[in-house]
Amino acid sequence: MTKVFGIEEIRAATASMDLTSVMEAGFVAYSDGKVVVPPVGELLFEEPPGDTHIKYGYIRDDRVFVIKIASGFYGNAALGLPSSSGLMLVFSQKTGFLESVLLDEGYLTNVRTALAGRIAARYLAPKEVKAIGVFGTGTMARMQVTYLSTETDCQNIVAWGRSDDSLRRYCDDMAALGYHVTTTRDAREVAEACNLIIMTTPSTKPLLMASQLQPGTHITAMGSDTPEKQELDSLILARADIVVADSLEQCLSRGEIFHAVRAGHIAAAQVRELGGQIRAGTRVRTSQDQITVADLTGVAVQDIQIAKAVCERLSS
Amino acid sequence: MTKVFGIEEIRAATASMDLTSVMEAGFVAYSDGKVVVPPVGELLFEEPPGDTHIKYGYIRDDRVFVIKIASGFYGNAALGLPSSSGLMLVFSQKTGFLESVLLDEGYLTNVRTALAGRIAARYLAPKEVKAIGVFGTGTMARMQVTYLSTETDCQNIVAWGRSDDSLRRYCDDMAALGYHVTTTRDAREVAEACNLIIMTTPSTKPLLMASQLQPGTHITAMGSDTPEKQELDSLILARADIVVADSLEQCLSRGEIFHAVRAGHIAAAQVRELGGQIRAGTRVRTSQDQITVADLTGVAVQDIQIAKAVCERLSS
Numbered sequence: 001m002t003k004v005f006g007i008e009e010i011r012a013a014t015a016s017m018d019l020t021s022v023m024e025a026g027f028v029a030y031s032d033g034k035v036v037v038p039p040v041g042e043l044l045f046e047e048p049p050g051d052t053h054i055k056y057g058y059i060r061d062d063r064v065f066v067i068k069i070a071s072g073f074y075g076n077a078a079l080g081l082p083s084s085s086g087l088m089l090v091f092s093q094k095t096g097f098l099e100s101v102l103l104d105e106g107y108l109t110n111v112r113t114a115l116a117g118r119i120a121a122r123y124l125a126p127k128e129v130k131a132i133g134v135f136g137t138g139t140m141a142r143m144q145v146t147y148l149s150t151e152t153d154c155q156n157i158v159a160w161g162r163s164d165d166s167l168r169r170y171c172d173d174m175a176a177l178g179y180h181v182t183t184t185r186d187a188r189e190v191a192e193a194c195n196l197i198i199m200t201t202p203s204t205k206p207l208l209m210a211s212q213l214q215p216g217t218h219i220t221a222m223g224s225d226t227p228e229k230q231e232l233d234s235l236i237l238a239r240a241d242i243v244v245a246d247s248l249e250q251c252l253s254r255g256e257i258f259h260a261v262r263a264g265h266i267a268a269a270q271v272r273e274l275g276g277q278i279r280a281g282t283r284v285r286t287s288q289d290q291i292t293v294a295d296l297t298g299v300a301v302q303d304i305q306i307a308k309a310v311c312e313r314l315s316s
Numbered sequence: 317m318t319k320v321f322g323i324e325e326i327r328a329a330t331a332s333m334d335l336t337s338v339m340e341a342g343f344v345a346y347s348d349g350k351v352v353v354p355p356v357g358e359l360l361f362e363e364p365p366g367d368t369h370i371k372y373g374y375i376r377d378d379r380v381f382v383i384k385i386a387s388g389f390y391g392n393a394a395l396g397l398p399s400s401s402g403l404m405l406v407f408s409q410k411t412g413f414l415e416s417v418l419l420d421e422g423y424l425t426n427v428r429t430a431l432a433g434r435i436a437a438r439y440l441a442p443k444e445v446k447a448i449g450v451f452g453t454g455t456m457a458r459m460q461v462t463y464l465s466t467e468t469d470c471q472n473i474v475a476w477g478r479s480d481d482s483l484r485r486y487c488d489d490m491a492a493l494g495y496h497v498t499t500t501r502d503a504r505e506v507a508e509a510c511n512l513i514i515m516t517t518p519s520t521k522p523l524l525m526a527s528q529l530q531p532g533t534h535i536t537a538m539g540s541d542t543p544e545k546q547e548l549d550s551l552i553l554a555r556a557d558i559v560v561a562d563s564l565e566q567c568l569s570r571g572e573i574f575h576a577v578r579a580g581h582i583a584a585a586q587v588r589e590l591g592g593q594i595r596a597g598t599r600v601r602t603s604q605d606q607i608t609v610a611d612l613t614g615v616a617v618q619d620i621q622i623a624k625a626v627c628e629r630l631s632s
Binding site: 038095 | 355357392413
C-alpha cells in the first residue's frame with residue numbers, strides 16, 4: 001500500500017536523522033557512475049508565470065527510484081503564498097509500485113541543498129572560520145548557515161542583500177537563533193571579514209569579484225543553477241587553488257564553472273568532483289591560505305538519497 | 317491542502333460520471349492546438365526489466381495541469397502482482413500547488429483508453445453492428461467491449477487470442493456480463509463475422525490482413541502505441557475509406573498509420589484527426605459499406621481530462 005506523508009512528519013523525521021552520511025554516499029555513487037538520471041522534464045506557464053520541473057532517477061542495484069516535482073510560481077507572493085512547492089515520490093525498483101508520497105512542499109530540496117553546503121564546507125573550508133559571509137537573505141541564506149553548525153562553532157555572520165527590509169528580517173531571524181549578524185550592501189566588506197562565504201542568490205551578474213577576495217577563503221556557490229545565473233566573477237575560479245563541482249557534467253552547462261570554462265579562465269580538467277573527494281575521505285584543502293570554490297548546481301542523486309532515507313525512517 | 321484519493325473511490329466516481337463528453341472536449345482542445353505536451357519522460361530498468369513513463373501537460377487557460385506516472389514491470393506476474401501501476405497528480409495552473417493525488421494504479425489510463433474507443437465507434441462504426449470482433453484477451457479487450465454498450469446493443473463477440481487458456485477466461489468473464497462469445501485463433505473468422513473490430517494486442521506483426529476484410533467494417537486499433545508494434549496489415553489503411561488518428565503528429569511516429577505512411581500505402585494528408593471530427597459533430601461514416609479505421613495511440617490530453625474531471629467530482 002502506498003503511504004502518504006505530510007510536511008510536519010517529514011520535518012520531524014529529518015530533524016532526528018544523520019542525513020549527512022546519506023548525502024555523502026549519494027555523491028560518491030554519483031561520481032562512481034552508478035546513478036541513472038534522464039533529462040529533466042519541464043512545464044512552462046505564462047499566465048501567471050511559473051515553471052514546474054520533474055527530476056527523476058535511481059542508483060543502480062538500489063531498492064527504489066525517485067521522481068521529484070518542484071514548482072516555482074513567482075506571483076504567489078502577491079497572494080500571500082510561497083512561490084515554491086513540490087513533492088517527492090518513491091517507487092520500488094523491483095515492481096514499479098509507488099511506495100510513498102512525500103508531500104514535502106519543497107522542504108526536502110532545501111534540506112538536501114543545505115546538506116551539500118555542509119559537506120562542501122567539511123572538505124574545503126578553513127579550520128578556523130572567522131566569520132560566515134552570506135549573499136542573499138532567503139530560505140537558503142538561513143539554512144546554509146544553520147547547517148554549518150556541525151562544521152564550525154563560528155556564530156558571526158556578515159550578510160549581503162539588495163533590500164534593507166529583507167536584510168533586517170534576516171538579521172532578526174538569525175539573531176533569534178543566537179547568531180551575531182552584521183549587514184552590508186558592499187561585497188567588499190563580506191570578503192574582508194569572512195573566510196567562509198556562501199552565495200545563495202539568483203543573480204545573473206557577478207556579485208563578488210576576484211580582487212576583493214582574501215587568501216584562505218572558501219566559497220560555496222549554490223545560487224546559480226541555470227546557464228543564465230552567475231554570482232561569482234569568473235576570475236575567482238581562475239585564482240582558486242581548488243574548484244569542486246557537485247556534478248562535473250552538469251557544471252559544464254550551468255553555474256559558476258560553466259561561465260569560467262566558457263570564458264577560458266579555467267579548464268574542465270582542473271575541476272574535481274565532490275563525490276570523488278568524499279570517497280578519498282580526507283579534507284581537500286591542504287593549506288589555510290588556499291582559496292577554494294564549491295559549485296553546487298543540485299543533482300538528482302541528492303533527491304533520491306533524501307527521499308529514500310526519510311521514507312525508510314517514516315515507515316519504520 | 318493536497319487531497320489523496322484511493323482506487324476504490326476513484327472507481328466509484330468514474331462509474332457515476334459522463335466521461336465521454338469530457339474526453340470529447342479533450343480531443344477537440346487537442347486538435348485546436350490548445351494543449352501543451354512536452355516530451356515524455358522515461359526510466360528504464362534491466363534487473364528486473366521494467367519501464368516507467370512520465371506524461372504531463374495542460375490545456376492553455378485551463379485551471380489545472382496534470383502529471384501521470386505509469387509503470388510496466390513484466391516480472392510482476394510471477395510474483396502474483398499486476399505488471400502495470402501508476403498514479404496521476406493534479407496541480408493548480410495558478411499557483412503550481414499540488415491539489416490532488418489520484419492513486420489509481422493505472423485504472424484511469426484504462427478508462428480513458430476505453431472512452432477513446434467508444435468515441436471512435438460513435439463517429440465511425442456502422443449503425444447496425446452484427447458482432448464485435450476483439451483481438452486480445454486482456455483488460456482492454458474487456459473494457460473496450462463494455463464501453464461500447466452506449467453505442468450498440470450488440471452482445472455478440474468473436475474473440476481472437478493466442479492462448480486457449482486466456483481465451484477461455486475471456487469467454488467466461490464476458491459471458492458473466494451477458495455477452496455471447498465465440499473464440500477463434502483464425503483472424504479470418506473474426507473478419508467474416510464482425511463489422512466492428514477492436515485491436516488490443518501488443519503484436520509486432522500484422523494480425524488482420526486487408527484481403528480478409530468485409531465492406532462496411534470499422535476497426536479501432538489501440539494496441540500499437542510504439543514504432544515497433546503493429547496489428548493491422550498496412551494495406552487495410554490503403555483500402556479504408558476513412559482513417560482517423562487520435563493525434564496526427566503522434567501517429568506519424570508510431571502505431572498503424574506510421575507503418576502505412578512509411579510503406580507508402582497512404583499519405584499523411586489523407587488522415588483526419590479525431591478532435592476535428594468530433595468538433596464537426598456528425599458521424600464521419602457516410603455509407604454503411606465504407607471501411608473505416610481509428611488509430612488510437614493515446615494522448616496526454618486524455619489523462620489531463622480524466623484526472624481533472626475525477627478530482628472535481630471527488631472534491632465536490
